Amino acid sequence: MQRALSTRGPLVLASLLAVLLALFGSGPRFVPVAAAAGGAAPRTLEEYRQFRALSIDILGRFPTRAEIEELERPTFDREAWVQKHLAGPAYAERLTRIYMDVLRLEVGNAVNVTPAATTLRREQVQGPDGKPIYVYYRRGQRRAREATDGEFCLSKEETGLEFPQNQPPRGTAIPVKKAVLDAETTLVRPWWLYRDFLQVSPQLRYGAGWNDADAAFVPGDRLLKEPDGAETVEVRVCKEEAQTRDMGTLHATGRVPPPPGTPPPHGRLKPLPLDDGYAKTHKGEALSCRDAMAVTSSIDCGCGIGLQYCTPGDGNGDQPNAFALPSRTPLGDSAPLPRTVQSISAWHKHWWSEEVLHFFGRIFEEDRDFREVLTARGTEVNGPLAQFYRATSAARCCSRERAFGMNDEIEPLFDTKVVPPQLFPNETGSWLAVPDRSAHASGLLTMPVFLEKFASRRARAAAVYTAFQCKSFVSTNAELKPSTEPNLMVRPGCAGCHATLEPLAAYFSRIEETSTVYLPESKFPLKNPACKLGKNGKAPGFCDAFYDPAFGDASAGLLRGAYASAEHAKEGPQGLADMVVRSPEFASCAVSRVTASFLGRPLSTDDDALVQSLTGTFTKAGYRMRPLVLALVRSDAYRKANNLRSGTPRQLPTEPAVPDDAVHGGTK
Amino acid sequence: MRALAATTFVYTALVACGPPSVVHPESAPALSAASRVAMDTAPKEDLRLVPPEAYMRSYLQWFGALAPADVQKRAKGADGNQLFDSWDDYLSAMGFPDYRNDLPRAQQTNAIMVATFERLAIALCDRAVEHDLKSLPVTPMAERAVFAFENQEPMTEAAFAPRFDVLHRTFLGYPATLAPGPVSRSHIYYGLFSEVVAARQKSKAKARFTPTEAAWAAVCYGLARHPETHLY
Structure with a gap:
């Protein structure tokens, strides 16, 4: 204060200079303290610093010179300023950051999201005119032709090439006859090229008529170009994949396994696919084309109109590239870093993180009850998330579950019926609220990003315990004696933490580890007689993934993770959320x-x-x-x-x- | 000679096989007090590191509120000066957490962080001189995010002070006249300004900036990497 007052003389001169320069439009745009205060007491250094701190904490940036001028006005009201700015994206981002720092809700490279049923890969073959062309297909797609059943839709005889998985084609390409190409493939105007892909004849192509695509929707260059560099106007897709119906029929050939040592027929690299057990017994029955098994147990289910249920990749590898994404989004998706083309998995995982950021943002911006972070059944989704919940998520289930009669998700954590139908996969900038995801939804606890980041039951429980109870598990007894005790709540050296952790982990017993699949009571009872222990003390092999033989007996197997608390297993994540917020x-x-x-x-x-x-x-x-x-x-x-x-x-x-x-x- | 060697061997063997020497424990003598120093155990406030999000958002603002990708493009420029690499190279050094790889936020400065702030400051200030002071046609005052004043040659200390104040407010958030210290901060920086001008005037090397432009850039570096800029 004293210093400010002692400088008032020169500042008056400076203010005069400023006024003169401002009048002539060439002076420095500064407002000296005394002049700005209009005769009122100048602000103290502490006031300036507090204002700067408020700006950093609430606006998320340093104050501008204009905002500092606002502070210097005698009418400035700190309280009103704070009230005014405790809203908006910067404030929400500031609070979200606190929980993101604790939970780190981005999923790393270990998690892949490329289910066969929704991942379109492509091979390069020679077209009838000798020019190279791409043909999109799904791995494992059942086809009527033996030569291509379960594989790429064009054979070695037709292309001159073999198509080994994850490797470049082998052989010398020959032009595919037009009749073969027309019979086995179809030209499609897909969702990643056309905004109006649902129309009979889409016209608004990306960059050519569709010039207002959302900023975050950037197909990789290789998805937009033909092998010769020409712009892609239509994509060629195997005819099975191009089908658009919602319901198909279960397909079974009655094929029997060939004698050992029999080479694959028709120049195939792999033996002919055998029928799925369920498909064999239910041959000809209807199935939803959104079921994961539709790709491996039907020949009349495809990716829908404009391939809207599938995600394209630019190669035939496990992780083909797809769309350009910012390498990081330190300031959120509205201020992305330069983009690079990344894999299909990266595309899905990016939007998982964005979902939780929007979820937090909504709670903070609308100043909702913070308990909703664990208890809310609603969320917000955009186009890519809608596509994920509509098709990709379901396609990640079911394989091991089928032994228990679950061929597709019966009680998903995000019901496909509530996905907003008006959201297309290319609408990255449109976010719509979904008031109720499903009966099992519970805040961020049932979001893919949480369940995949914290892949095990115990990791999930520990994350909640740490983030929302500010407690952590610290061993009280470092001495671990050899023990065969399966119950960690009593095993010496383990009990110190696990007596608390196991009952918490039990809340996640009905959500598969490393997955988002919900295990319903109807198919996975807490005690399952089908998984009882035999005379050798073992349960049937198919039980191992879901039922823990250590806690089973001669009458039934016990659902994995539930041994600590059957009640918690029944309550699920909602029970955990309820317990934590109370x-x-x-x-x-x-x-x-x-x-x-x-x-x-x-x-x-x-x-x-x-x-x-x-x-x-x-x-x-x-x-x-x-x-x-x-x-x-x-x-x-x-x-x-x-x-x-x-x-x-x-x-x-x-x-x-x-x-x-x-x-x-x-x-x- | 042989007798001497044999005697030595026997003696050595006897010594080696003898009972071990014992060092009896005894307490070390107390050190005498040289002086008494007061230990302050009262809890202290400490400086907070500006969150990297706030710094980066401000940095974008100083580049005219551009998007990160555009700032990177403009900071890199096409003149081969390599003033800026890429955001990806800087994020971790700036203290950003990496959630994907479970790397936590940096809560304290470190040598790499300080070096990164310096590099970012140089890129900012050089490009700001080009944009605000050097470009033709002249950039309107309203579009100058850093050097929101006209340059002047020669620059007297009186003319320097209000211009310096603009920069001081931009980076440190308060008038230069309030800066703590026995000597006026404006005066200190005018010294830096004058030294750079003098050095540039002497130098025969070809330079992008005029002496006063280079001096303003130097003042800007000093403020943009000032501890008060990065702490709050």
Whole structure:
């Protein structure tokens, strides 16, 4: 203050200079303190710094010069300024960051999302005129022709090539006869090329008539070009994949396994595919073309109109590239880094993360009850997520589950019926609310990004325990003695953590590990006689993935993970969410996380009174974050958090100023 | 000679096989106090590192509120100066967490982070000089995010002060006149400005910037990587 006052003389001159320069349009655009204050007391350094801190914490950036001028006006009202800005994307992003730092909800490279039923790969063959062309297909697609059943739709005899999986074609390409090409493939105007792909004759092609595509929708260049570099106008797809019906029929050939050593017929690389057991017994019956088994058990199901249920890749590998994505989105999807073409899996996983960011953003921007983060059954989805929930998610189920009579997801965590039908896969910028995902939905706990990031039951439980109860599992007994005790809640050396962890993990017993598949009671009873232990003490092999032989007996197998609490297994993630939000730690943990983040330091026992007071504010306000943040930035602790003199004793808000004898010799 | 060797061998063997020497424990003598130093155990406020999100968002703003990809393009430029690599190269060094790979947010500065801030500051300030002070036609004042003033040659200290204040507010968020310290911050930076101008005037090397432009760039570097810019 003294310094500011002592500089008033030169500043008056400077202000005159500024006025003159401003009048002539060439002067520096600065507003000296005294001039800006219009005769009122100039702002102190502390006020400027607090304003800067508020701007960084609430607006997510440094204040601009114009905003500093606003502060310097005598009419500036700090309280009103804070109230005004405790909304909007920057504020929501600031709070979201707190939980993203804890949960790290992005999925790494270990997780692949390329189910056969929805992944279109492609091979390059020679067209009738000798020019190279691409043909899209699905792995494992059943076809009526033996030569290509379960494989690429053009044979070695027709193309001169063999198509080994994950390798370039082998052989010398020959032109495919036009009649063969016409018989086995179809030209399609797909969703990634045409905005109006649902029309009979789509016209609005990406970059040629469709010039207002969403900014985040960027097909890889190789999806837009033919092998000779010409622009792709239509894609050639194997005819089975190009089919558009919603319902198909179960296909079975009655084929029997060939004698051992029999070479594959028709120059095939693999033996002829055998019929699925279910398809054999239900041959000719109807099935949904969105079922995962439609690709391997029917010949009349495809990717739908404009291939809308499938995602294209630019090769024949396990992880073909598809769309351009920002390598990182440190400031959110609205300010992406430069894009590079990435795999189909990366495409899906990117949108999983965006879903949870939108979910958090909605809670904070609309100042909703924070408990919804664990309990809400709704979410928001855009086009790629709608496509994922409509088709890709279902296509990731079911294989091992079929032994229990589950051929497709019976009780999915996101019901395909509630996916907004108006969202197309290419609409990355349109986000629509889905009020109720399913009967089992529970906040972020049932979102793919959470379930795949924390792939095991215990990891999921520990993540919730840490993030929302601010507790962690620390071993109390490092001595691990050899033990055959399967119950970790009592095993010496394990019980210290697992006595708490196992009952929490039991809430996730009905969601498969490394997956998002829900195991319904109707197919996977808690105790399953089909998985009882035999005389050799073992259960049938198909049970192992779902039933734990360590806790089974001669009458039934016990669902994996449920041994700690059958009740928790029954309640599912919703039971966990309910238990957590009712616990006293939930509110104080949320308050502690937000407070520590805004103060920029870990909290200590010194802060207990502050946290207690803020927790009261938070809970009285219905667990809404805005009143909490408002109370926090009003607090002395926050005002003093930007004290640049690092030697200054902290002034605790509920205590008198630190007495002189706080600085003492030696240890107290 | 042989007798000597034999005697030595026998003696050595006897010593080696003898009982081990024992060092009896005894307490070390107490060190005498040289002086008494007060230990301050009172809890202290500490400086907070500006979150990398806030820094990056501000950085984009200083480039005229461009998108990150556009800032990267403009900062890299086409002049071969290699002022900027890519955001991907800087994110971790700036302290951003990497959720995909479970790398946490950096809460404290480190040498690589400081070097990155320096590099970012140089890229920003050089491109800002080109955009705000050097471009033809002249960039309108409203579009100058950093050097929102007219350059002037020669630059007196009186003329320097209000211009410096513009930069000080941009990066540090308060008027230069309020900066703590026994000497006026504007005066200190005017010294830097003058030194750069003098050095450039002496130099015969071909340069992109005029002496005052180079001096403004140097002042900008100093503020953009000032500890107060990165802490709050």
